[in-house]
Amino acid sequence: xxxxxxxxxxxxxxxxxxxxxxxxxxxxxxxxxxxxxxxxxxxxxxxxxxxxxxxxxxxxxxxxxxxxxxxxxxxxxxxxxxxxxxxxxxxxxxxxxxxxxxxxxxxxxxxxx
Amino acid sequence: xxxxxxxxxxxxxxxxxxxxxxxxxxxxxxxxxxxxxxxxxxxxxxxxxxxxxxxxxxxxxxxxxxxxxxxxxxxxxxxxxxxxxxxxxxxxxxxxxxxxxxxxxxxxxxxxxxxxxxxxxxxxxxxxxxxxxxxxxxxxxxxxxxxxxxxxxxxxxxxxxxxxxxxxxxxxxxxxxxxxxxxxxxxxxxxxxxxxxxxxxxxxxxxxxxxxxxxxxxxxxxxxxxxxxxxxxxxxxxxxxxxxxxxx
Numbered sequence: 123x124x125x126x127x128x129x130x131x132x133x134x135x136x137x138x139x140x141x142x143x144x145x146x147x148x149x150x151x152x153x154x155x156x157x158x159x160x161x162x163x164x165x166x167x168x169x170x171x172x173x174x175x176x177x178x179x180x181x182x183x184x185x186x187x188x189x190x191x192x193x194x195x196x197x198x199x200x201x202x203x204x205x206x207x208x209x210x211x212x213x214x215x216x217x218x219x220x221x222x223x224x225x226x227x228x229x230x231x232x233x234x235x
Numbered sequence: 236x237x238x239x240x241x242x243x244x245x246x247x248x249x250x251x252x253x254x255x256x257x258x259x260x261x262x263x264x265x266x267x268x269x270x271x272x273x274x275x276x277x278x279x280x281x282x283x284x285x286x287x288x289x290x291x292x293x294x295x296x297x298x299x300x301x302x303x304x305x306x307x308x309x310x311x312x313x314x315x316x317x318x319x320x321x322x323x324x325x326x327x328x329x330x331x332x333x334x335x336x337x338x339x340x341x342x343x344x345x346x347x348x349x350x351x352x353x354x355x356x357x358x359x360x361x362x363x364x365x366x367x368x369x370x371x372x373x374x375x376x377x378x379x380x381x382x383x384x385x386x387x388x389x390x391x392x393x394x395x396x397x398x399x400x401x402x403x404x405x406x407x408x409x410x411x412x413x414x415x416x417x418x419x420x421x422x423x424x425x426x427x428x429x430x431x432x433x434x435x436x437x438x439x440x441x442x443x444x445x446x447x448x449x450x451x452x453x454x455x456x457x458x459x460x461x462x463x464x465x466x467x468x469x470x471x472x473x474x475x476x477x478x479x480x481x482x483x
Contacts, residue, residue, distance in 0.1 A: 156405030175311055175374065177404040199373065
């Protein structure tokens with residue numbers, strides 16, 4: 123699956139990363155503690171969180187995550203968007219809760235391991 | 236001006252903090268500060284400063300300097316100490332924090348009483364606010380709010396697994412204008428510098444984060460200062476004018 127498939131099938135809002143949509147998705151991780159994502163996130167996973175601080179960009183870039191999905195209708199801070207564009211990190215949004223979004227993503231075959 | 240070492244514990248919760256013991260009332264806090272030879276303390280309750288005036292009054296004539304403060308929880312659930320020169324500086328910050336707390340009062344069953352007292356340790360009221368909750372202010376807004384009113388912003392217990400800038404945000408945002416980072420009693424400054432790859436120029440301090448009288452002064456930081464005041468401590472954190480944070 124690619125990010126484009128994910129965006130289309132789960133109706134995600136694309137905040138940044140319009141040029142990265144061909145990137146593959148290989149699993150997912152959900153956590154709001156960035157220290158935990160640094161420890162346990164894996165390359166090419168999507169990362170589901172409600173944190174919108176600019177540090178999410180650095181964590182996603184460092185761990186080579188495929189995209190960050192912000193839940194509950196949350197929007198990235200302006201500075202987060204600017205940094206994400208610079209680092210070519212994809213940030214999406216959904217109005218769903220973490221639980222509901224992860225459930226639907228799992229249903230599409232995006233697994234946790 | 237002569238400089239000397241001043242022993243400081245600038246992270247103390249009173250009985251107003253929902254996690255603070257009821258015995259941590261103003262006179263007891265000051266009594267413990269005297270017993271521990273502390274020169275300067277700060278009362279830093281969660282998202283409130285309603286007991287700060289009582290601690291200031293209780294310390295009058297004891298030789299212990301008190302900085303009014305509070306420990307603010309940002310939207311990301313990062314705890315930040317705000318330390319101020321006067322109550323007048325702190326109160327507008329408290330107002331802004333109160334406006335940013337969730338409207339829902341805490342469930343009685345989950346938190347201890349949040350007791351407001353006077354300088355004679357008499358109960359004058361109970362806070363009905365959700366003091367342990369996160370505010371709606373993001374971390375940058377918390378730091379700039381503290382600075383707008385002349386306060387020092389210190390990231391609390393950066394080595395803790397929860398409510399620390401590192402647990403919540405992975406690392407200390409490099410462009411965040413913090414005045415110092417606090418290491419908890421469970422770690423040394425040297426170990427923290429190594430473990431978290433901290434900027435060598437970042438000022439590191441250690442305080443007790445006491446929630447009960449016996450913990451006050453268990454961990455302290457010595458500052459080389461001309462007087463135990465906020466402007467002097469600010470200079471020490473910036474290594475200005477010969478003031479400094481003494482190695483612990």
